[in-house]
Amino acid sequence: MIIEDPEFGEVIVRRNALARSARFSISTSGRLQMSVPKYTSDRAVRKFLNYSRSAIRTQLPVKNPTTQRARDAKKKLLTKQARAELPYRLEYLATKYSYNYDKCRLSHANTRWGSCSSNRTISLNIGLMKVPPVLRDYVILHELAHLNHMDHSPAFWVEVAHHDPNYKDHRRKLKHFSPGVD
Numbered sequence: 001m002i003i004e005d006p007e008f009g010e011v012i013v014r015r016n017a018l019a020r021s022a023r024f025s026i027s028t029s030g031r032l033q034m035s036v037p038k039y040t041s042d043r044a045v046r047k048f049l050n051y052s053r054s055a056i057r058t059q060l061p062v063k064n065p066t067t068q069r070a071r072d073a074k075k076k077l078l079t080k081q082a083r084a085e086l087p088y089r090l091e092y093l094a095t096k097y098s099y100n101y102d103k104c105r106l107s108h109a110n111t112r113w114g115s116c117s118s119n120r121t122i123s124l125n126i127g128l129m130k131v132p133p134v135l136r137d138y139v140i141l142h143e144l145a146h147l148n149h150m151d152h153s154p155a156f157w158v159e160v161a162h163h164d165p166n167y168k169d170h171r172r173k174l175k176h177f178s179p180g181v182d
């Protein structure tokens, strides 16, 4: 359920079988999230929200509704750009260096640029559309190298260096960016 709140904007309410009491947190979009026990009535949810208003104001970094919507728009645009670019770039580099992956997924995690799972699925963060193409390629080559080495062992880095001799510089430069949609 989503409550349209004049102060906090859209508040995401999750009814959770395991919750014993109501808890507040912040979603990645900066929206207020409420987790409540499964059978809490809508009325009780609103009452608790009102009761907690001043505590939320001082303790949680809820973004204002305009910022929340601006972030939605940014995320939508990045997703669109990522869809048009990342799967094809991955395919190109994999073909060029003879890697076989199974699937490409787009992610929007706040902390990781990419990942490679044991079932050979490569996830690439839509935030890669914010960084220069050469750093994007580094991340893709990094994840492809994980198909052969599921760790960051010296052998893994030798393989990365083989396809991206400047990987150390790229890795350092990437730290100036954050994968999340700001």
Ligand SMILES: [Zn+2]
Pocket (backbone or CB within 6 Å): 142, 146, 151, 152
């Ligand atoms: Zn890695």
